[in-house]
Amino acid sequence: MAHAEKFTKGAIFGIANHIERKTENHSNEDIDISRTKDNYSLLNDNSDLITRLNNRLEEVHVYNRKDVNVMVDWVVTLPNELKGATQEQQREFFSNTHDFLVNRYGGLKNVVSSEIHVDETTPHLHFAFIPVVFDEKRQQERVQANKVIDRAELRVFHDDLHKYLLEKIPGIYQQGILNDKTIPVSNVAEIKKMDKQIKDEIKIKKETLKEVTAYKNPKKEFDKIIDNSSRSILGLVQLSKEDLSKVSEIILGAEKSTVIHTNYRKKTDKEIAGLKRENKAYGLALGKEQAKSNNLWLENHSVNNELDSLKQDKAQQDKNIRMYGYLTNVDIQETLKSLTPVETETLEILDSMRNKTFKSTRPNLIHAKEVFEKLPATSRLYKTTRQVLEKVKNALDQLAQKVQRSKPRL
Known part of the structure; x- marks a missing residue:
């Protein structure tokens, strides 16, 4: 599951502190500071987010307004199917996701951060970049987030990333981005249980259907009767009353079995079709619940980041007020x-x-x-x-x- 958020210049300081863990006082209770040392970056230039951002903004045109979004942060969580994977396999997932994002948004020159957080409940990638487009009319690069991350982009993003990962790491990744099961919710366990019951019932019905027959091997029964029979002077086969009765039972049993088999087959086919429809419905319900849960996690993550940013801004403002309190009657x-x-x-x-x-x-x-x-x-x-x-x-x-x-x- 992935989620994008846009930031203005005024909000960069706070999100940068969160992404690069520049403070130990976090409002996000999911952060385990004992594991923060295991976080890592996919950028190896020994720089930081603010420096990369300022350097790139000097090269492109950006409107001097407070409401201009100069950075976008994609948060991509680790799929549930890779929760039990090795650290190397998880790193492979994030590394290939990073490559996909780099190529999609203009190359490394626009990337200001690519950090993997493993110190929270769900491992995830923070990929922050400057949304740059090329202005054909003015023949210059400029920052325009609403053109880079618009509705059309959000509609195709997950599917494109899913296909890319399937092609690049098929041995590791199978379905995570589209059918993500990262965050469990209370009723997911119940849906999974019902899903298993439906599959078990389908299996039992199919096995029972194979067993519906009067005799498992009618030919073998006939051969036994022939062996025990005698021939008359004219060469006709003579059967005892007991064998004749058995032949009659075989014929009647075969006819009855055919009728039962046909009726049962129709009934079972109908039940299987119904169970498959229920199974599909439960699968869709499961997907919706998991998507809803993931969205809540991402929203909570975003709110915590914003809170950290506000705390940092307030601390800086308090310091300014203290410092400039030595000056009187000034703005x-x-x-x-x-x-x-x-x-x-x-x-x-x-x-x-x-x-x-x-x-x-x-x-x-x-x-x-x-x-x-x-x-x-x-x-x-x-x-x-x-x-x-x-x-x-x-x-x-x-x-x-x-x-x-x-x-x-x-």
Whole structure:
């Protein structure tokens, strides 16, 4: 089963942290951090999602709007039939799925992430890419997600991937994408049980049908009667009353067996046809329940990713508010654009000094002193920094005195 989700620039930071596991605080309870070390990437360029994304966006045209989707993430789950497969076979499935997606969406230049997560309930692939199309009129590449991932694409995607995997890894993959059984639901077990009962009943009916006959071997019975018979002077076969009665029974039994066989055959054929229809109906019901369950899992996975993203954004915003609280009567967004590198570093240090252990660490104090002394008098932070600088110097002096007192006397 596979599911696609589109992301704007503002949502990239959060989903990148989730995909690349850059935080240990996950809202998704399915994540087992003890197994996170077993996750792996199918990209071997020693880069990360954000870097790849920014580098590629510099090469293509993208509208400067907040609502533009600049990335698509396909989540492809491991089919149930491969749950018991070896790690190598599972890797083969994901590797071939990766190749299919790379070729489908413009090559590796558009791929920003291809990560396999095995630390959740269901192993799955996160394949993130930039949806790029070529504008014939302007003769340039541009980002346009609604043309790359549209309804037509979603209609044929699963079938195309299914056929590709059947061709590439027939020894491993058989039916997973179209008839996926990855996530069990409460009534699936009941449907499977009924399905087995129907198949068993069909088997019993067929076996019973073969056994419906008066004599399993009428010819053998006739041969025995002939052997026991005698001939008259004229060469006619003479039968005893007992043998004659047996012949009569064979003939009547054969006729009766034929009638029973014919009637039973009609009845059984009708029952088998009915059972097959029921079996097909249960199969369709099973497929719908499993598809519904998979969709719920993917939706839950997507919601958890979005929650992680929102938490990351909030943390960054809280930090900005703290940092720029040292500046009065300013617009934070405008200030972000106008700050010099020294002013930015100054604010970072001022925010870090909220930590109680900061002042007790000599390298931190020395670094703060050096940065604060670089700040020009024209900066809006100058007055505040002068006051803090005195405290930093005093803290350094106190540390020096403690060291001096702790030295042994000669």
